[in-house]
Amino acid sequence: MTKADATPVLELTGIGKEFGAIRALHGVDMQVMPGEVVGLMGDNGAGKSTLVKIIAGNFRPSHGEIRFAGNAVHFSRPVDARAVGIEVVYQDLALSDNLTAAANVFLGRELKRKFGPIALLDHKAMAARAL
Template identity: 65%
Template sequence: MAVLELANVSKHFGAIQAVSDVSLSIDPGQVVGLMGDNGAGKSTLVKIIAGNFKPSQGIMRMDGQDLVLHKPVDARRHGIEIVHQDLALCDNLTAAANVFLGRELRRGLGPVSILDYASMYRRAGEIFTELKSETRPRDLVRRMSGGQRQAVAIARTMLSKAKIVLMDEPTAAISVRQVAEVLNLIRQLRDSGIAVVLISHRMPDVFDVADRVIVMRRGRKVADKTIASSSPEEVTGLITGAIETAAA
């Protein structure tokens, strides 16, 4: 069963049609590349899935049940997490503190309690081990590489037992070595049974790690193909409009 389905989803802002009649489904443990030029509707579609926008029309389903989201916290409650391009990390805190930010563990009796740092360090370390990341729980974020920062942001999603992780340009503006780290993190999510939507302009990354690629242009879905049945040349043509719709 698909973990997430969209049926004829559209979104308009006054006279502007940002997303038009998009249908798709994503299975557990599947990596889907979402590609398109600026203004193609990718960000709006992702914000609909993340609970930032309500669709103007259409239906969303999760695990076969109708899904209505009023705000991002509703999406998180259903297991939909987003890793923003800026990662939204606190540079002055440790990796573990960032993983548990807003969800800190406490211990104590009655009305008096203190932060349970030992448990948070231990659990964060377990998640980094699951991700096969070299990130350490006590490391300060400000001293981390781009790949390690991504590991911290992804660890937060695993703490909340995500079913779907939406990743916005995770390999932008980082080194080649760090790109390889991030792509490995995505594979670890996939191997854990978590679905990943990878929003990216980097064709090699999508063709390296994704199972499927969805291409949007002017608010419409113009392709939804397995990576094996497409090519970077075809996707480029679909993004630019040189190819109207994908070949079957």
């Protein structure tokens, strides 16, 4: 299968977001292909954070469609986005610099291995999932 034949992992079509009379986003189209890394840049107030929050399930779009692995999805909250594998690590001010990147991704919802009544952090599983 060539990259041209691949289904986008994430596809946004016509995404718009209004907060009352304020239009934060209008007509955003974007595709993320398997194995692709995407950077999002723009001036302050351009809508970058709003777009990321829509992808992460913090905000619902006012317009448009989100598809994940070819299927239409509707995220009402971040746990819905997490269920399909979407994670957001926010700016470094929100990170714990004494932890690894994987530990920051799972902060507050760490994966654990149980040994009877004892639960230990599963660092290997968190690193693999974060990757």
